[in-house]
Amino acid sequence: xxxxxxxxxxxxxxxxxxxxxxxxxxxxxPGGIELNMERIEKDMKRRAPGRxxxxxQRKEKDEIEILxxxxxxxxxxxxxxxxxxxxxxxxxxxxxxxxxxxxxxSDYPAYVKxxxxxxxxxxxxxxxxxxxxxxxxxxxxxxxLSKKGIYIGAQIKKIKNIEIESLNSLTLENFQKLAEKEMxxxxxxxxxxxxxEIEKVRKDQDSIGGIIECYAIGLPSGIxxxxxxxxxxxxxxxxxxxxxxxxxxxxxxxxxxxxYGSEANDEYCYQxxxxxxxxxxxxxxxxxxxxGMPVIFRVAIKPTPSxxxxxxxxxxxxxxxxxxxxxxxxxxxxxxxxxxxxxxIMALALLENLYEGRDKYE
Numbered sequence: 001x002x003x004x005x006x007x008x009x010x011x012x013x014x015x016x017x018x019x020x021x022x023x024x025x026x027x028x029x030p031g032g033i034e035l036n037m038e039r040i041e042k043d044m045k046r047r048a049p050g051r052x053x054x055x056x057q058r059k060e061k062d063e064i065e066i067l068x069x070x071x072x073x074x075x076x077x078x079x080x081x082x083x084x085x086x087x088x089x090x091x092x093x094x095x096x097x098x099x100x101x102x103x104x105x106s107d108y109p110a111y112v113k114x115x116x117x118x119x120x121x122x123x124x125x126x127x128x129x130x131x132x133x134x135x136x137x138x139x140x141x142x143x144x145l146s147k148k149g150i151y152i153g154a155q156i157k158k159i160k161n162i163e164i165e166s167l168n169s170l171t172l173e174n175f176q177k178l179a180e181k182e183m184x185x186x187x188x189x190x191x192x193x194x195x196x197e198i199e200k201v202r203k204d205q206d207s208i209g210g211i212i213e214c215y216a217i218g219l220p221s222g223i224x225x226x227x228x229x230x231x232x233x234x235x236x237x238x239x240x241x242x243x244x245x246x247x248x249x250x251x252x253x254x255x256x257x258x259x260y261g262s263e264a265n266d267e268y269c270y271q272x273x274x275x276x277x278x279x280x281x282x283x284x285x286x287x288x289x290x291x292g293m294p295v296i297f298r299v300a301i302k303p304t305p306s307x308x309x310x311x312x313x314x315x316x317x318x319x320x321x322x323x324x325x326x327x328x329x330x331x332x333x334x335x336x337x338x339x340x341x342x343x344x345i346m347a348l349a350l351l352e353n354l355y356e357g358r359d360k361y362e
Contacts, residue, residue, distance in 0.1 A: 003125075005238065008355035009348065011137060015083075017122030017129040023083035024133035026069070026140070028355065031077030033144060035070060040139035046179065046340040047135050049331075061087065064136055080140075084132050099317040100324050104305035106243070111316060128243050128334065131341045138344020141351040150218040150350065151175055154343045155184045157298055158211040159194045159335055160201075170217050170294050184212075184339040202332035205308035209244070210335040212342045213298045216350060219284070221275070221292035223353045230288025231295070231353055238345035239299050244334050247300035251283025266293070290353075295346070301338055306330035 005011045008028055015022030041064070048062040062084055069080025097120040101108040106126035110118040118124055142152060153175025157164055164185050167174055178184045183191050201208050224231030232250055239248050256264050259281070266277040266286075277293050284295035310325045331337065 005241070006348075006352055009141075009352045011134075011348070013130055013133050015086075015130065015133075016119045016124040017127035018086060018124075019119070021083040021085045022130055022133055023081065024137055026080040026082075026137050029069070029075050029077070029080055029140065029144075031075055033075040033140070034073055035075070035140065036143055037064075037073075039143070040064070040136060042179070043135050043139045043142075043340050043344070044132065047132060047337050049129075049337070062132055075140075082133065082136055084136075086129075099315050100322060101313050101316060102305065102324065102326060103311050103313055104302075108314075108316075116316075122328075123243075126243060128338075131242055131338075131344075134241075134348070135340055135344045138341075138347045141344070141347035144351060145347055145354075148218070148354070150216060152214070152216050152343050152346050152350075153178055154212055154214040154339045154346075155186070156194070156210060156335055156339060157213040159333060160197055160208040160210065162190070162193055162197060164190050166213060167215065170215050172217070175215070179340075183336045198333045207304035207307050207330070207332050209301045209303040210333065211298050211300055212335060212339055213296065214342045214346050216284075216295040216346055219290050219292070219295055219350060221290055223290040223350070223356075224285065224288050225353075225356065226288045229356075231285050231290055231349070232288060232297075234352055235295075235297060235346065235349040238349050239297075239342070242299075242338065242341055242345065244301045244304070244338065245299045246302045248297055250285060250295075250297045252281045253283075253298060256281055266291070295350075297346075299342060301335050304331050304334050 003013050006028065010027040012025040013023070044062045044064065065083050065085065067081040067083060069076055069078050097107060098116070101111065106123065107120060110126060122129065145152070151172045155164065155167060155178050157166065164187065174186070177186060181191070183194060185191050185194065197208065224234070236248050239245050252259070252264070264281050266279045266282055269276060269278055275292065277291065280293045280296065282291070283297060284291055284293040306326045306328065307330070308325055308327070310323050313322060313324045314320070315322050
């Protein structure tokens with residue numbers, strides 16, 4: 001099973017949504033890194049379920065229990081292992097799903113691949129709940145990056161048909177404001193509009209998706225590799241490890257196809273003796289390598305597939321078509337809780353590439 005990632009920074013995730021615990025093993029973190037657990041715990045709460053009326057009402061504290069790799073508040077250099085215990089489980093809600101396949105879930109392909117032995121409770125190992133350990137790992141990565149003057153933030157760019165303006169100013173102050181908001185949107189009126197839309201689909205027993213835009217500032221030029229290990233490839237690899245992500249684009253993304261080369265090119269200039277660009281249509285990456293401009297990408301998050309509306313599906317035991325109304329507690333929109341997960345994968349991808357040039361950037 002593909003639960004391992006990385007060359008310089010090596011991650012291994014484990015657990016199931018309704019198992020005893022979920023967790024992560026992180027190898028490659030140097031010794032002596034002081035962990036700001038207060039800041040990491042804030043990130044964990046941003047992703048945790050049951051915090052408001054527009055997310056699933058499953059209530060989990062998502063408290064991190066570090067088993068190894070930290071001594072007296074600092075990393076030891078040994079593999080860092082941490083778990084998050086599952087507490088609010090209602091596995092009876094899923095007993096039917098060993099036979100009846102939920103539309104747009106992993107149920108059917110996992111049933112085929114693992115011969116019906118996969119854990120279906122809450123999606124098992126395929127659940128978005130497994131992103132919680134990634135947020136913890138991302139929190140550590142953010143801590144290391146911040147010491148190098150590299151900062152990461154993300155915002156909701158779109159929910160269904162509601163568009164939110166991109167940040168006019170990419171600053172640490174704005175990133176912190178977004179992280180403190182009920183939703184990662186600076187405009188309070190847009191927050192109300194989004195909440196009304198989510199509440200509407202919740203009452204209609206349906207779901208919606210959206211777009212998250214992520215930024216990194218302070219990254220020096222020259223980070224990344226061409227072709228197979230490009231900076232975009234590393235970010236995209238981690239982005240598609242998040243179950244709900246169905247698309248990614250950098251800079252102008254697909255809109256760059258509507259521009260002339262003279263419009264799309266990011267012209268170089270000097271600013272206070274430093275090389276910079278007059279625009280950032282390529283999202284801070286050229287040839288797979290950072291340019292020194294902010295790294296910007298967006299991901300498309302699909303509507304939560306677990307909905308209470310009656311849907312057509314199949315029963316793999318009886319080999320008949322049937323209908324299914326999914327019971328249990330589910331997010332009508334996963335986008336607000338996914339923002340901090342996207343920040344985490346940006347941080348992990350950047351740290352992986354920074355460690356590639358460890359001698360230069362330590």
